[in-house]
Amino acid sequence: xxxxxxxxxxxxxxxxxxxxxxxxxxxxxxxxxxxxxxxxxxxxxxxxxxxxxxxxxxxxxxxxxxxxxxxxxxxxxxxxxxxxxxxxxxxxxxxxxxxxxxxxxxxxxxxxxxxxxxxxxxxxxxxxxxxxxxxxxxxxxxxxxxxxxxxxxxxxxxxxxxxxxxxxxxxxxxxxxxxxxxxxxxxxxxxxxxxxxxxxxxxxxxxxxxxxxxxxxxxxxxxxxxxxxxxxxxxxxxxxxxxxxxxxxxxxxxxxxxxxxxxxxxxxxxxxxxx
Ligand SMILES: [Zn+2]
Numbered sequence: 001x002x003x004x005x006x007x008x009x010x011x012x013x014x015x016x017x018x019x020x021x022x023x024x025x026x027x028x029x030x031x032x033x034x035x036x037x038x039x040x041x042x043x044x045x046x047x048x049x050x051x052x053x054x055x056x057x058x059x060x061x062x063x064x065x066x067x068x069x070x071x072x073x074x075x076x077x078x079x080x081x082x083x084x085x086x087x088x089x090x091x092x093x094x095x096x097x098x099x100x101x102x103x104x105x106x107x108x109x110x111x112x113x114x115x116x117x118x119x120x121x122x123x124x125x126x127x128x129x130x131x132x133x134x135x136x137x138x139x140x141x142x143x144x145x146x147x148x149x150x151x152x153x154x155x156x157x158x159x160x161x162x163x164x165x166x167x168x169x170x171x172x173x174x175x176x177x178x179x180x181x182x183x184x185x186x187x188x189x190x191x192x193x194x195x196x197x198x199x200x201x202x203x204x205x206x207x208x209x210x211x212x213x214x215x216x217x218x219x220x221x222x223x224x225x226x227x228x229x230x231x232x233x234x235x236x237x238x239x240x241x242x243x244x245x246x247x248x249x250x251x252x253x254x255x256x257x258x259x260x261x262x263x264x265x266x267x268x269x270x271x272x273x274x275x
Pocket of ligand 1: 101
């Protein structure tokens with residue numbers, strides 16, 4: 001694929017010319033210094049509308065900031081069974097770890113920057129801390145299991161910050177977070193959290209991790225069994241995670257427009273739809 005492909009993708013991409021390039025400049029985006037998440041947000045409520053988030057199944061999301069920067073996260077391969085869109089125009093692709101269900105960079109159109117959370121030999125974490133468009137992207141090292149990576153290796157949490165919003169994509173997190181990891185992630189507005197178990201934290205683990213991070217606005221479960229998932233992966237459906245929880249919303253379409261919650265309102269759990 002090339003820049004021409006990038007500009008041809010039918011997503012009304014205002015920033016197509018910048019596809020794959022790194023923009024510079026600063027905005028009023030949240031700084032990296034953040035209070036410990038469990039202590040409640042000391043930050044002002046993000047101003048106005050937040051990002052648009054589209055799910056493609058498993059852990060693959062396209063996050064589009066209000067200013068139009070497009071971040072494709074953990075792109076999914078067609079072999080899992082989800083219907084994939086035409087190549088997705090985006091400025092950057094993030095990859096939490098190198099397992100096949102998170103690394104289909106061919107999902108992206110053009111030549112976006114590819115940010116891999118792990119080093120080439122997968123034995124360490126890359127230190128990612130950079131700005132692309134209006135998004136500050138950084139990573140926090142974690143593990144794919146609860147044995148410090150002995151079973152399934154390392155995993156990187158990707159944190160996106162823009163316009164006062166903070167999104168955390170937990171990748172294939174396999175354990176509860178340490179205080180250092182919670183502090184490094186910071187106070188989260190939108191949390192993308194695996195819930196399907198077997199390879200990641202399960203419903204109970206995800207519930208605990210959500211309690212650790214206390215996202216302010218939205219919780220989006222991912223990496224669970226759906227009727228589309230063809231590959232024989234022993235994932236649990238999302239039901240176990242949402243059972244007994246309040247503020248659950250099933251999205252009709254595939255795109256969620258995130259808006260601030262009313263003051264004092266608990267976060268919503270949004271069950272995304274897929275193509
Ligand atoms: Zn996975």
